[in-house]
Amino acid sequence: xxxxxxxxxxxxxxxxxxxxxxxxxxxxxxxxxxxxxxxxxxxxxxxxxxxxxxxxxxxxxxxxxxxxxxxxxxxxxxxxxxxxxxxxxxxxxx
Amino acid sequence: xxxxxxxxxxxxxxxxxxxxxxxxxxxxxxxxxxxxxxxxxxxxxxxxxxxxxxxxxxxxxxxxxxxxxxxxxxxxxxxxxxxxxxxxxxxxxx
Numbered sequence: 001x002x003x004x005x006x007x008x009x010x011x012x013x014x015x016x017x018x019x020x021x022x023x024x025x026x027x028x029x030x031x032x033x034x035x036x037x038x039x040x041x042x043x044x045x046x047x048x049x050x051x052x053x054x055x056x057x058x059x060x061x062x063x064x065x066x067x068x069x070x071x072x073x074x075x076x077x078x079x080x081x082x083x084x085x086x087x088x089x090x091x092x093x094x
Numbered sequence: 095x096x097x098x099x100x101x102x103x104x105x106x107x108x109x110x111x112x113x114x115x116x117x118x119x120x121x122x123x124x125x126x127x128x129x130x131x132x133x134x135x136x137x138x139x140x141x142x143x144x145x146x147x148x149x150x151x152x153x154x155x156x157x158x159x160x161x162x163x164x165x166x167x168x169x170x171x172x173x174x175x176x177x178x179x180x181x182x183x184x185x186x187x188x
Binding site for chain 2: 042043044089093094
């Protein structure tokens with residue numbers, strides 16, 4: 001299993017739009033083969049910090065995910081709403 | 095529910111010691127009231143990046159956690175093995 005944490009800082013005026021686009025991404029991604037869980041989180045102390053925590057069966061599932069039409073269409077829109085680059089880490093359980 | 099992501103960068107020579115201390119922290123923390131899950135992860139591409147992902151019932155459980163003897167004893171030791179401060183975010187599900 002691979003766990004991904006993808007943390008972004010969204011421009012304050014774009015928070016609602018970001019959540020709206022992200023919601024579609026969440027719904028479509030959960031239907032993908034190899035997606036164990038895929039959830040969106042907001043920092044309790046700073047609503048501009050919005051993070052995906054994702055669990056995938058293997059790298060093959062992630063490779064397919066980043067080519068899926070919902071990913072290709074929505075992720076660039078999310079990036080445009082952010083203040084800075086997304087911080088992405090791929091993890092294995094220790 | 096509150097999800098915590100606590101990301102640290104460990105000095106290369108300290109990685110094994112960090113995991114050893116962290117393992118005790120994981121075992122003891124999982125016994126705590128209000129702890130839903132508590133897991134340790136290592137970045138697939140950089141083993142110096144070690145991250146806790148934690149799920150807690152509420153803030154009260156977190157307040158008790160940071161006062162627990164295993165936390166008070168082990169966390170300062172973990173910090174001493176790191177290159178930099180831990181990046182901690184407390185999240186709610188969107």
